[in-house]
Amino acid sequence: MLFNSLPFLYLFLPITYFVFWRLTSKTRRYVWLAITGYVFYSFWNYKFCALMLFSTLVSYLAGLGLLRWEDPARRRLCLVIPVTLDLALLGFFKYTNFVLTSVNGLSSWLGGQTQLATLDIVLPVGISFYTFHTVTYIVDSYHGRITPTKSFFQFASYVSLFPQLVAGPIVRFRQISDDLEKIDRAEETRDLDKGWSFFVMGMIKKVLIADTIGGIITPALASYSELSTLGAWLCMLGFAYQVYYDFGGYSDMAVGLGYMFGLRLPQNFNSPFQALNIADFWRRWHISMSSFFKDYVYIPLGGSRGSRWMASRNLTVTMLLAGLWHGANWPCVLWGGFIGLLLVVHGLIAPWWERMPS
Structure with a gap:
């Protein structure tokens, strides 16, 4: 069900909107947003609602653990377990056949005769987005950037929020936590x-x-x-x-x-075709995705700290992963690498260019 489809415009949205504003308590609004998110998601494939619920429940419980425990070992477990599970689920559904076909292609190129059978895997709609929502929630909770919520329904409404569920933007919990907390006063x-x-x-x-x-x-x-x-x-x-x-x-x-x-x-976009250069373009294009990879991949790798070579390596790796996130195929990976190369070249040329007389 797309936002511009007739069922959404004339049935789903009016009912969701009318009931939401008739409810007055915070919890009831959380519950309603969570329910409508799962109903919206079920129009694609209701079977995968259980997968999203599982990811939500695991991350919620890990958040409670981070809220309760100060012991470093326990806190690391609350970080590693949900993030590993979420990324493993994303990897299985989105990248298993990509890995298998890549291995088969490499085997054929080397003259091998054995071919691995690909699997009949259906990619859950929106898994790339809601996985990043749960991952950012856990990582930010672990590092003390946010306080994990005690309300399961608040967290469930955040993960399954239908406007952002299947095509973004990638919304971090800290970006809407204040609005969620005051939702009964909206x-x-x-x-x-x-x-x-x-x-x-x-x-x-x-x-x-x-x-x-x-x-x-x-x-x-x-x-x-x-x-x-x-x-x-x-x-x-x-x-x-x-x-x-x-x-x-x-x-x-x-x-x-x-x-x-x-x-x-x-x-998510800020007039990207008005950008002055490739770096400016990337700051304007799919902003929530580019900022995610900057904050959760590029900076943890070392960012621009260290030598120019290390900064270029970090940027290239980040963009290769961004390309892979866009699609489980080599054209997307190469596209990410190409953008990374352009950004590296721009980073090398920009200081020299700025010193040129106007």
Whole structure:
């Protein structure tokens, strides 16, 4: 069920909105948001609701452990166990067949005859997003950046919050914990105009612009060998704008839906095609994802500390992982590596360029 689908617009959203604002207690609103999140998710595949609930329960219990225990060994267990389980589940569902086909390809290249059978695995929708929600919650709790919540329903409503559930943005608990804590005092009309503004503008981007561009370039790309040089470049440019308006529009709709329920979700795009360079572009594109990899991968690896070589290595590894997160295939990995290379080159050239006379 997409945000721009008729069942969502004329059934799910009105019912969810009406009941939410008729409830007055904090717990009831948490429960309602959690229930509607699971109902929304079940429209894709209800069987995977149990998987999300399991991840939620494990991370919630680990948070309680971090809240209770000061012993370093116990706290490390509360960090390692849920993060390992979450990443293992993500790895199994998303990357098992990628690993198997890669091993088969390498074996064939080396002249081997044995081929591993791939598995019939269905990728749960949104697992890449809600896994990062639970991981950031545990990591931030462990490092004392947030205080773990004692309310299971508050945490469940955060993980299963339907606006962010299947396509982001990646929302850290600390970004909306204040709004969740005060959800019983939220005013229905406070941000309603802002919510509808974001939602309508996002739908315009998604339906009127992205889908229109897609309708033009998709038939052309289907027979790309017949395209002229100019036609191929125009299709590439059109594809870039289609991706931006599709994903950016959907993210704007998510932000708008958050406002409708008294929750301020972070914006995910900031006019990326107005960027001055590749580093500026990456700061503006899929902001919640890039900031996640910066804070939870790049900086723990060492960030820009140490030698220029080490900083370049850390950046390249981070971008390779970001590419792998986007898709379980080598083109996505190579795309991440290419962006990483451009960022490294920019980092080397920028200081010299800035010293050039204007």
